[in-house]
Amino acid sequence: MRIAVAADNAGVALKDTLARMMREDDRVAEVTDFGVPDDSDDRAYPLLGLAAAQAVAHGEADRAVLVCGTGIGMAISANKVEGIRATVAHDSYSAERSIRSNDCQVLCLGGRVIGPELAKKIVDEWLGYEFDPTSASAEKVAHITAFEQDS
Numbered sequence: 001m002r003i004a005v006a007a008d009n010a011g012v013a014l015k016d017t018l019a020r021m022m023r024e025d026d027r028v029a030e031v032t033d034f035g036v037p038d039d040s041d042d043r044a045y046p047l048l049g050l051a052a053a054q055a056v057a058h059g060e061a062d063r064a065v066l067v068c069g070t071g072i073g074m075a076i077s078a079n080k081v082e083g084i085r086a087t088v089a090h091d092s093y094s095a096e097r098s099i100r101s102n103d104c105q106v107l108c109l110g111g112r113v114i115g116p117e118l119a120k121k122i123v124d125e126w127l128g129y130e131f132d133p134t135s136a137s138a139e140k141v142a143h144i145t146a147f148e149q150d151s
């Protein structure tokens with residue numbers, strides 16, 4: 001699995017922790033970082049989130065983990081990219097359903113909201129889930145895709 005990651009200054013520490021964990025995971029073939037701002041470079045989260053989400057939309061990555069202060073701005077930004085479904089998930093159940101119900105490719109986390117150990121647990125679990133295209137959920141997600149294509 002190829003993962004894109006990005007974070008603004010509020011999320012860079014957690015992003016680095018998660019990227020390090022994923023690089024050591026046999027399920028992850030590569031982790032590509034789309035923005036590593038240092039403290040002097042407060043790059044706006046939309047630019048970082050959009051770049052990573054576009055990489056997923058263009059097939060350059062399979063999924064993305066985006067981190068800002070709350071995860072909300074990253075999710076809003078990533079969802080502006082056609083074909084992308086991004087969500088904030090700070091608990092195991094939401095992370096699971098984001099894949100199994102919603103076929104989300106992008107997980108957004110808040111570096112000011114969640115601690116590193118819970119974030120690592122959520123991402124570890126998230127990596128193990130797959131969307132079932134034959135499921136009842138797939139029919140619901142198809143409505144989202146159809147609306148997007150008709151817009």
Ligand SMILES: O=C(CO)[C@H](O)COP(=O)(O)O
Nearest residue numbers: 010068069070071072073074
């Ligand atoms: O959390 C953020 C956006 O959702 C970002 O890290 C901080 O944004 P700001 O409060 O506008 O600086």
